[in-house]
Amino acid sequence: MAAASAGKPVVKVDVWSDLSCPWCWVGKKRFDQAVEQLGDKVDFEIVYHSYVIDHGTAPTGEGYLDYNVRRWGSDGWCHGLRRSGRPDGATFSDWRWWPNSVKAHQLLLLAQEQGKGREAKEALLRATYEEGRNISEVDALLEVAAELGLSQSADELRQYLEQDRGRAAVLQDDSLGKRELGISGVPYFIVGGAEGSGRRYALSGAQPAAAFSQAFSKVLAEQAA
Template identity: 30%
Template sequence: MRVEIWTDIACPWCYVGKARFDKALDAFPHRDRVEVVHRSFELDPHRAKGDTGAVLPMLAKKYGMSEAQARAAEENLGANAAAEGLEYRTEGRDHGNTFDMHRLLHLAGEHGRQDELIGLLYRANFAEERSVFDDDERLVELAVAAGLDAGAARAVLADPTAYADAVRADEREAAELGASGVPFFVLDRAYGVSGAQPTEVFTRALEQAWDARPRLTPVQAADGATADDAGACGPDGCAVPGH
């Protein structure tokens, strides 16, 4: 079964939602047969690289609230994060363009290190003091910590076209699927879960998607022969004709 998750590193509910989904997945009996793929979604795709700013004034301006209200909203998010065992800095964070992070996540996907990298990016953005925006060496450090080659990460960051098409393709696909925000979880292209739902919702979604998977119906030969009668090879060897 495949679970695709559209997220943005700048999205605090994606940070919380991943922790809740991971708890459900860790307890899922068929965990080893679930493939998780992280897809790209930029909350502000037109934002220029280098355009960074403090989070609280941005929230106040974007949602037409006072900075005190923005601070209260951040404290609420911090409480939700803490409930999932996550660290969350409610003040002093910045925000900016996330396109390079998404490009690195596609590189990580090719090496089976996506989940490791996105977890490190979330923690760096929401829990640590050093910014992840406009600091290529910081991104390289995180890529290396996730198990990627430093040279490969630097090469991607130095080439703005590297994985750019893959990021845009993910974003187009999200729109086609009807995702207007993140996190957005798609299970086997049959079930969708929007938002950082409680862990039990993800548990039900995993169970429902697993139970709904198509089952193969064996087709018998015209003479009524079964699969056991046909030539085939298996872990113990191949059937010998006439035996």
């Protein structure tokens, strides 16, 4: 979550997505493009929320092809996904696993508490789709945590990732999106002003960067009025 700078307008974005969701990787890359277009003119307050698409995924994850065959009979649908994401930098260059994302969400929420949510989101998705890592595994998550420079020791992080308290936080966040807000698919973005001020705009799916830019412009225009 970025800290607001004095005098700058603030755009708040709540993001529901799964770390085991290839379209969420594409959507993030497009969202980031829109954020970067505004440079240092705007402060973004980005809050990531847990959303677990498939609670039935094996606890240690499943192989890429094994999962696709189990769920859909083949991985044919992924060909269009790869073509769509490539121009935006989501190349899926080393996608080996379909992870169980609960523990990865635990790490993301912890990183977000330390002001490193955006870095953690990028690192976890990149690890899955571009680096061939299985983020279901605690050891893989500890590697990501070390790269992020989180304040806890490896032993503290291992204990946190293996305890029920962290899992409960993920499931509570997951329930907020699905039950209270009725979100049925991710990625899902709600864009608005700081502290919930003004209108809020919902965007569902891996929208093009221009769609995010349009939502940002509406929020900024309302703040300037």
